[in-house]
Each structure stands twice: as C-alpha cells, then as structure tokens.
Amino acid sequence: MNYILSVSDLSKSFGAVTVADEQNFGVTQGEALGIIGPNGAGKTSLFNLITGTLAPTSGTITYCGESITKQSAALRCKKGIARSFQVPQPFSGMTVFENALVAATQAANLRGQAAYDFCIKVLEQTELLAKANIVAGQLTLLDRKRLELTRALCTKPKLLLLDEIAGGLTESECVSLVDTIKAIHAEGVTIIWIEHVVHALLAVVDRLIVIDFGRIVANGNPQQTMNSDQVREIYLGIDADV
C-alpha cells in the first residue's frame, strides 16, 4: 500500500499508564480517517506522537516513505503535517491575521504579498476574515476553533490532523464546519479526525479507527465499525454475550 503516514508497533507509556499500545495502522494519500474512543483512550496522545510534541517509548512513524520518529515538531510541520489542538492554543497577543501569517511564513515558507494573499484566502474559507484584526485572546470558543483550523491550513498541509474540532459547536455551526472540512478534503489533503460528534465525523471519513486504553480495537468501514460489538461494548458497557 502507498501510505502517506504509517505507524508500526507504536507505544508510549507514562509509568504504568499506557497511552499507545503496539499500534499499527496506515493512512493512504487522500484518505479521510476518523478516530473515536472514550475519554483518556489515547487519541490526543496519538496526535502528539505523530506531530512530534511527544516522543514514543518504542515503534516508528513513517511519513512519505521516510521515518520521522526522531524529527522535531517544527520540522514535521514544515514537511506538511499540521494539526488543530483540542484545547485551542492561539497566539493570544497577536491578531487573527498575524496568527495565520505565522503559519504561512514559518511552515509554508511564504513571504510578503504571497503570504498575505494566501492568509486572506484561508481566512475567507474559514469565515474569519471579518475578524482578521481582532486580537486572538478576545475570540469566542467557536472562533478559536476556527483559528486552529485556519492556522493548520495556512501551513499548506499534506496531512491534516483535527482534534475534536466540532466539540461544543451548535448544530448549524457543525454543518458549516463539516462543509469546510469536506472542501479541504476535496482539494486532496489527507485528513485524520478525532471526534466525539460522530454524525459529523461519519459525514466526512472513509474509514474509522477505534482506540481504547491505547489499543486499536477496530479499524475499517465507518458504518460497520460503529455497529460492531467492540464499539457497543466500549461506549455502552454491554457484554456482547448477553
């Protein structure tokens, strides 16, 4: 298979707590992969491992045919891996536009007018352009989440990691977000999306991975996976035999 990203035997533990347990999976170019799992299952930790803000205990991460396991977060971003944080991490003293510009200049290596134009285009797409001159620290939660997406897109990613970007949004906000993500996916960006808002997730993804206690317990077609016994057991606590 021609994977853009693959992890093999990836493990990470903090003392007795294992957040990633011998994980193996791959993502093909242009795919949209969804990840679900209970709170504390290790979903965000997996993103931290892929983006390089966390170093694995063992295992390797391969991106575009090259092992990136030992590379810094900054370098991985420059190579095209971008993420949105579950808890928004804005540059709170800078304006929305400047936040976007950081990504466009530092990761996508754009300069001057080209960088400005690109940021404005992305801000238009994420519906933040009207707030371009507002200091990021003053944004509402919804706008902070949009800013996370904006910054990730301004890095010109090949692989986009979205961490619970729909959490806490109203239904109509969620619909417009799903449209935006679909549009990004249609441009050819590979997406991995962690989400609790399952109907939003299922509207976009081609495949679903279920993580529990750091282990991958299911990996396959979204609808079949959602209906599988493992998922019912994890979320509903019903013993499959009963």
Next chain:
Amino acid sequence: MKNDNTVRFTPKNYVVTAVLLAIVTAALAAAPYWLGRADLRLAGEIMLYISLATLWNLLAGYAGLVSVGQQAYVGLGGYMLFAFTIFIGVPPILAIPIAGVIGALLAIPVAFLVFRLRGAYFAIGTWVIAEVFRLSFAQISALGGGSGTSIPASIVKSMAETRAARESLSYWLAFGLAAFIILFVYLYLRSSKGLALTAIRDNELAASSLGIDIWKTKFFTYVVSAALTSMVGALIFLQKLRISPDAAFSVNDWTAFVIFIVVIGGIGTIEGPIIGAIIFFALRETLADLGTGYLITLGVVAIIIMLKAPNGIWGILRDRFDISFFPLLYRVENQKQDR
C-alpha cells in the same frame, strides 16, 4: 475573484508620527550644538540606558528570556574595551565592535548552559553566570584585579584633541548606537523571524507545531542581544574612563534599573523602553537628593504601574490615542469598506 483586502503596517495617523520622529531624531543628532556640557552628558547616559532597555525588552518582552544577568555582557564589553586599547593599542572606537564580537562568542557557550533552565531558574542561572564573570575579571591582575583600572590619558586624547570634541564624540557614539539598536530591533521584529519570536512569546506549544524552531530562534536572539549589550558596555566605560569588577558587573546599575525602565515604559513594545528611560532619568534627577528615599520611590512607582497599568505608560498612551511610532501590527484593510 478580485481581492479587495490589503495588508499594511501603517496606522491611520502615520504621517504625523513619522514627521515627529524625524524632527526628534534630527534634534537629538544635533544635541551637542544646543545642550550644555552637563546636559549633554546626561543625554548620552539616557541613550545608553535606552539601548540596554531596548535589548533587555527584546529578550524578556519578546523571546520570553527573563535574564537578570545582562550585566555580564555590559561588564565584559567594558573590560574588552580596556584590554584592547591598553594592551593591543586598538583605537577605542574600533574596540567597541570588537567587544561586540567577543560578547557574541562568549554568549554561545553561555546560551548552551542557561537554555537548559526555564523561567525563574533561567533568571537565576543568568545572574550566577554574571557573578562568575565578575569573579573571573577580579582575578586578572593585569586589569587591576579587584580594584580595577583606568584608561591612560594618552588613549583618551587619541580620540579627539579637545575635551569638548571628546564629549561630543562620546554623545554621538551613544546616540548612534541607540538609534542603530532601536532600528535593528524594529526591523528584526518586522521580519518573519520576528513574527516567529512574537509567536513564541505567546505560545511555545503552538509555535513549535507551526514550524518554528524555538531553540534556534531564542538562541539567535540571545547571542545578538549579548553582542549589542557588550558594545553598549564598552561605550559606557569609555565614558567613565575607569572600570572595576563591582562597577562593571553591577546587577543594580545594568539590570535592575533596566528592568524598571522596561516595566514602567511598557514591556513588549519598542516605544516602552524609550519612554521608560526618560521617566527613569526624570525621577532620578528630581529625587536624587532624597538618598534611599529615591530607591523607595522607584519601587513604589514600579508597583503602582504593574498593578494599574500592566502594559506600562506606553500601553496607556497607545490605547488612548491609537498611535505608534514603530508600527509592528499587521492590519488587514478592506478597500471596499474603507474608501
């Protein structure tokens, strides 16, 4: 689709501030012609403190490197000036950039050491390094050991024949260096590296996830500011003509006062350290007769500013009048709406 949005640095009343800035710069450049001797000396001292405060602000206000050990580079610069002029016979004006180069070279190993520390530990670490510098220079008997040394009169005379000419030259050096440092910091912050630095100030986690090499950016900032601080140090002791370890590596004179200046002026702004330096000297000149009461007053002023105006005096002025002499903010303007 046509793009109706433009991005500019310039605030609304740009012409007014630019003209004002040009007039002030021209007036200050001509100061030796319209200021008396004592006042010229004071103006030179203010320039040197503006330089130190601007550099400390770059470190603490932008790179998040709260150093309380910048006196290490002030003292080093001073001692290098003395060593190169006395032992090697380098002209004093040439010794200033040499001091800068040596400051940068020494800052490299120091950075590797202190960058392992974070926050308060970094602050204490830089102070300890400065003490090591002080104790080391006190051991060098050729430079007077613990009691210090003076620049021979022949070297002083080599700069300019008359005393008035020397004082003018001394002022112009201080003014030139201050102008250079402010311009350098301004252009640096406006560059893409400066944008990265500001991002690091706000959120290191997000910065590293957006392709910014945090260590490298901070390292560059630290080394450059050490080099420039060493040059300021050389100039300070070229004016004093005498150096001793206690004066050269004084945490009070070269760091505590500098932090006061930056905090009351407005940390994280270019205008803040300039305004802070002027206020500091205004207080010092009016309260000097109070003895210890002067330091107590400075402390009270600092506490009130920190409580009531965390963005400093410049923060108040900027918010009130929407002015900026060194615009750094990117503004997106929609031409349809604004015209």
